[in-house]
Amino acid sequence: MRLQLAKKMKINEAKAYVAEKLNVTLEELCDVVTMSEVREDLGLGLAHVEPCAEANAGMEAKFKIAKLLGIQINSVEKFKERAGI
């Protein structure tokens, strides 16, 4: 979704871009079990937030997503600006 918005990529191009950045296959990218592990390992955020101390969600996950995908996320930039980071 973020690649469709940021770079106007169609779905197959966007999937290929993300799969390459995450070092997974297209099949794995569409697999909830694989992607839960990948997202947890990389701190990209999940639907559940357990264990809470180690889980990323919301802003902290978006910091990681922006860096990993090489895109700008507006709310992350605003957060940095407001927090003086």
Add this chain to the structure above:
Amino acid sequence: MSESKKYFTRMGDGAIVYMTEEEIRQDIEAGVQDAAKRGKIDPLTEEEKEKLYQIIAMPGSLVGVEHGMQVVTSNDSGSDKINTKCGIPTSRDTNAMIHERLLGCDSVDIGYSDYNYKTVKGVAKREATVLKQALNKCTMPLFYGAMPNLGFYTKPDGPVDNWAVLLPEGKIKEAMTAQEEAVEHAVRDMVYVAEQMHDVGADAFMLDTSGAAGDADFLAALKATEIINERFPDMPVEIGMAGEFVLGMHGKLKYKDVRLAGLYPHKQVKMVEEAGGSIFGVVVNTNSNKSFPWNIGRVCTFVKACTEAASIPVHANVGMGVCGIPMVENLPTDIVARADKALIEIGKIDGL
């Protein structure tokens, strides 16, 4: 002679109907030809029509796409539907988290219950506060969304004369002028609201149900998108349509030298691209008097032509009464699942 096997499907109003293979194939063909004739586009191929028949006649209530063909979702007034449609008293930032962590959505928009930019203008900074709270909590992209809804700019509660009153009186020029004035008001409101949402870091901006009041309504969405794109290039715009065909309420309005009245989806998307839009929300109307095979045959023909013409992602609107979905409040998942599968595998859409 034994009676031919009949398959469960529905009419466009959601009513259950049983059809034979022959009847299903005939209705698919009629729907395809109707779209091809109206849109002056290519019909589906024999292979695609066969695939569509297989999807309709597939056993099981729920069907799904082949693994790897999953697409993403965007929506309109998503975060507010839990409140206004279901009557559940939650805040909209909580609703956004519900969409992300319970419903498995890929994005959602924060939208006001009176979902139009004229109304939102007066409370835009408060709306931006809700969006900012949601952005701090959510991982997925969040839009701010509303409708251009040009009809809201008419008297008595709007600034311009009502063209729907002027036209039956034969005051054609006055009706055209009123619509042109309304476009300027609407563009100003949309850009103002966009600025407030950009200030808090919105991921994107949604102009939903564009063209609802006709060609002037669509023009307002295109002009606003162009300005938003210039002023806030880091905030993409999605334009979702109101219908398959731009009504010529004005009739002579042009964007980039193209007359807007009468445009079908494969030409609408080119206008959105010209304006700088990032995602196009395609709509094909459901005919409630026709069967699902007729409707989805027609839908896939229009949508395939649109995605082939598009250089930006296309998301199909699959709510009540559009893109093959029956005209009912509580949607039957047997048809929703089949419509989605057909739109993805035959229509080649990029999202729902």
